[in-house]
Amino acid sequence: MQEYVTIYAPAEDEFVERKSRFIGAIAPVQTEEEAQAWIAQVRQQHRDATHNTYAYILRNGIKRYSDDGEPQGTAGVPMLDCIEKEGLVDVAVVVTRYFGGILLGAGGLVRAYSHGAKIAVDAASRKLMTTCVLLEMQMDYSFYGKVNYLLPNYVCRVEDTDFGAVVSMKVLFKKDESERFIKEVTELSAALIVPQVVEERFDHF
Numbered sequence: 001m002q003e004y005v006t007i008y009a010p011a012e013d014e015f016v017e018r019k020s021r022f023i024g025a026i027a028p029v030q031t032e033e034e035a036q037a038w039i040a041q042v043r044q045q046h047r048d049a050t051h052n053t054y055a056y057i058l059r060n061g062i063k064r065y066s067d068d069g070e071p072q073g074t075a076g077v078p079m080l081d082c083i084e085k086e087g088l089v090d091v092a093v094v095v096t097r098y099f100g101g102i103l104l105g106a107g108g109l110v111r112a113y114s115h116g117a118k119i120a121v122d123a124a125s126r127k128l129m130t131t132c133v134l135l136e137m138q139m140d141y142s143f144y145g146k147v148n149y150l151l152p153n154y155v156c157r158v159e160d161t162d163f164g165a166v167v168s169m170k171v172l173f174k175k176d177e178s179e180r181f182i183k184e185v186t187e188l189s190a191a192l193i194v195p196q197v198v199e200e201r202f203d204h205f
Contacts (some may be wrong), residue, residue: 002175003130004059004202006090013124019100020050024120026093026126030109032062035092042094050099052198053113055079070097073107082117093117129202133178134159135195138166143189148153150188154181155205170202 012025025042029035035056043052053075057067065076079093095116104112139147144167151158155174163169173181182195 003128004089005126005128006059007086007088007124008127009125011120011125013123015115015119016100017108017115018102018104020078020102020104021098021100021111022112024097024116024118024121024123025096026091026092026117029056029091029092030058032058032064035064038092039094043098043157046096046098048098049074049096050133051097052094053079053097054092054094055083055117057083057089059089059142064127068115071106075113076176078110078114079117082114082121084123086118088121091124093120095120127204129204131175131200133175134170134172134202135178135182135196136170136198137185137193137195138168139189139193140200141167143167143193146188147185147193150181150184152199155192157205170198174205175180175200 007026007028010025010027012023014023015023023046027038029038029059039054044053051068051070053068053070055076056061057080063080065080067075072172075095079095083091085094095113151171154177156177157172158169159172160170185195
């Protein structure tokens with residue numbers, strides 16, 4: 001997996017369907033423990049609700065859902081389908097229902113819980129996480145301006161600059177651009193600057 005889409009922060013929205021109040025909430029999570037802890041928190045917040053259904057998908061392929069007392073297949077699965085169709089991972093969605101006294105029927109429930117998940121997803125800001133490489137390099141002050149002149153040509157972010165006896169820089173690059181930068185800066189400096197890979201991780205720009 002070179003890249004994936006998740007969300008920046010928790011978000012929620014709500015609607016009323018035939019007097020039942022539905023609240024769709026979403027949060028970024030990276031592990032099952034995080035997902036379950038957040039779901040428990042939402043359930044506590046809405047402990048007087050009729051149902052707190054959930055679905056989550058993690059980057060490692062784990063998928064879980066719960067109808068929380070609604071007829072089987074009418075809540076958790078439609079919510080999971082919604083997350084998958086939106087192409088999101090490392091997210092958990094809870095749709096809370098306060099029953100309004102009118103039965104919706106199986107088809108009505110599927111539509112309501114799908115809509116609850118969709119409005120939660122739409123309320124969140126998405127971010128593209130991509131494989132990145134953190135490079136560290138030391139250089140003489142005479143090269144600092146030249147290296148800075150190169151950086152705007154790349155998808156990158158300067159994470160740290162230390163002005164000591166020499167200039168030390170840590171720059172995060174999109175992985176597929178890091179090798180081109182290493183080659184260019186090595187040639188530019190006649191191999192006086194040799195960037196070293198510090199770590200590889202998923203990040204966003």
